[in-house]
Amino acid sequence: MTTHVDTEIASQPDCWRRAAEIAAERVALLPRAGERIAVVGCGTSYFIARAYAALRESLGAGETDAFPASDPTPLGRGYDRIVALTRSGTTTEVAELLARAAGRIPTLALTGVPDSPAGHHADTVLDLVFADERSVVQTRFATTALQLLRAGLGVDLGPSIVDADLALYEPLPAAWERHDQFTFLGTGWTVGLADEAALKLREAARAWTESYPAMEYRHGPISISDPGSLVWCLGPVPPGLADEVSATGARFVADAVDPVAALVRAQRLAVSLAGRRGLNPDRPRHLTRSVILAGAR
Numbered sequence: 001m002t003t004h005v006d007t008e009i010a011s012q013p014d015c016w017r018r019a020a021e022i023a024a025e026r027v028a029l030l031p032r033a034g035e036r037i038a039v040v041g042c043g044t045s046y047f048i049a050r051a052y053a054a055l056r057e058s059l060g061a062g063e064t065d066a067f068p069a070s071d072p073t074p075l076g077r078g079y080d081r082i083v084a085l086t087r088s089g090t091t092t093e094v095a096e097l098l099a100r101a102a103g104r105i106p107t108l109a110l111t112g113v114p115d116s117p118a119g120h121h122a123d124t125v126l127d128l129v130f131a132d133e134r135s136v137v138q139t140r141f142a143t144t145a146l147q148l149l150r151a152g153l154g155v156d157l158g159p160s161i162v163d164a165d166l167a168l169y170e171p172l173p174a175a176w177e178r179h180d181q182f183t184f185l186g187t188g189w190t191v192g193l194a195d196e197a198a199l200k201l202r203e204a205a206r207a208w209t210e211s212y213p214a215m216e217y218r219h220g221p222i223s224i225s226d227p228g229s230l231v232w233c234l235g236p237v238p239p240g241l242a243d244e245v246s247a248t249g250a251r252f253v254a255d256a257v258d259p260v261a262a263l264v265r266a267q268r269l270a271v272s273l274a275g276r277r278g279l280n281p282d283r284p285r286h287l288t289r290s291v292i293l294a295g296a297r
Helices: 004-010 012-025 044-058 092-101 117-121 140-152 158-169 174-178 190-205 241-247 259-276
Strands: 037-041 064-068 081-086 107-111 124-127 181-186 209-213 229-234 251-254
Touching: 004 012, 004 259, 012 140, 012 158, 037 044, 037 092, 044 064, 044 081, 044 140, 044 190, 081 092, 081 140, 092 107, 092 117, 107 117, 107 140, 140 259, 158 259, 174 251, 174 259, 181 190, 190 209, 190 229, 190 259, 229 259, 241 251
Parallel strands: 037 064, 037 081, 081 107, 107 124, 181 209, 181 229, 229 251
Antiparallel strands: none
């Protein structure tokens, strides 16, 4: 059975091509070099915010912090702009933060539903309706928002799109599904991607997953690794790490592809594991497409 999330995962290269076009067409709306910005989101969007914040700072584009949208800190720190990532535009914490920022701090929202509370409260909206999703589990909206922001930093998305096509075409190794514990690692801006990869396996397949900065993995988390573990590093691999993982008996995986394309492979693994476990990845347990809190404005 083909699920909504299967279709949405497969559409990512096309979505990223459109994101590159939007970044070129609407570059004036994106954060400018030197701006001091806060990026906010919830769940997947928060992990993507963290990845973008670390990448923007590493490229020297300006001070960039990431916060869960439930944290009011950005309202009191004198940022030049708040950037909100919200697929549905209805998530309570995001909408309320944007409402409180109105008239105080300029705001930009990237959303799949511009006609939404977040869209109405934001000063500027980037419409990503083409990347909106039917599945509860986020895949293409999150990566498309990140790719658009990467393009706004001057990153050429061409190689990552080629890598994503490859990540969708190549079969996943059958042995990966036989593991019962998964740890995702990242370095720099890919730490947020590692957190997101782990979340995908938890949401879709109820898998035991953890995620860490790669250098922190040695300081305690490595103690859970054994032959039942798969340890996957997104992005550069610190020297000696592969040998240390192998010594535990765990399987070590490192992708040579663009880290966002590697995330696509992790999404595919999540769906494959869900199928193996008899789960519907479109309907993860206890989750809804948007979290709308009782009593919210």
